[in-house]
Amino acid sequence: MTNPEVDQPGPDVATEPVSDAEAAATQRLERAVRAAEQALIEFEIAVETFRIEVENFSRLHHQRLGPMYSRLDELDARIAEAVAARTGDPEDVRRAQEARALVLPMPQVEELFFGWLDSEGMPPEAAAMLTEQPVQPPPRVRPSEEARRLYRDLARRAHPDLAEDDAERQRRGEFIVQVNAAYAAGDEARLRELAEEWDAGPTPPERRPSRSEELYARLEWLAARKEMLAAVAAELESSAIGSMIKMAPEDPDRLLEEIAEQLLAQVAEKEARLAELVK
Helix, strand or coil: CCCHHHHHHCCCCCCCCCHHHHHHHHHHHHHHHHHHHHHHHHHHHHHHHHHHHHHHHHHHHHHHHHHHHHHHHHHHHHHHHHHHHCCCCCHHHHHHEEEEEEECCCCCCHCCCCCCCCCCCCCCHHHHHHCCCCCCCCCCCCHHHHHHHHHHHHHHHHHHCCCCCCCCCHHHHHHHHHHHHHHHHCHHHHHHHHHHHHHHHCCCCCCCCCCHHHHHHHHHHEEEEEEEEHHHHHHHCCCCHHHHHHHHHCCCCHHHHHHHHHHHHHHHHHHHHHHHCCC
16 A cells, blocks of 8 residues: 555655656556566576476485496496406406496495495395385475475565565565475475465565666566576586486486386396306
């Protein structure tokens, strides 16, 4: 609601007359700014959604397939060592040393596997896969459709770019941090709590009319931010995990299953080769 004491000039305040053409131009600029703001918010939501998909898929990829990649590295090292032991060739010895260096223990390796190591130093999930025993899949961390709906609704309503002053921008920014964290965890209950919290919070002030110069500056800022987000999106899409998700956007979990099958076939092939070498 506008305050007549603030928004309306007093009887002694001189104001410059505004022509109909100038008023119409300002209105067009305001519509352009609002449209650009909404487009930017939608773009930011899409980029952030994909970023979280990449992050979560990367975690699942590491949990599910990381041990199998490690097993392949170990087999490569053993095969190289067996070849070097047979030939004694200095070049084969060098290759064996390089292969072994790839599987040497790394700092904080247990943290990478969340401490899930058995008595032989192999994650139980990896041991189960390699022995064809039932394995408990890693927890599903991809947000549900309802979590996505809640997240997008909150992101649209509470986005910091809709703030009119620094205090409101900070309040919105801190709130969006909580929204992003809840969405990344797939926590529908927390997203609902945040939605209720936002509904009960202070009502954002209505947009005040802006001068043409301010509107032009706003449009330039929006264009620059969209360009920056486009670069972030391109980097995500070109990453290894991003490219994998794009191969199966509707069911990335199935893609993990297919990769796991391929890796198991490679493990079997290398184990057979190693068995031949150490006869």
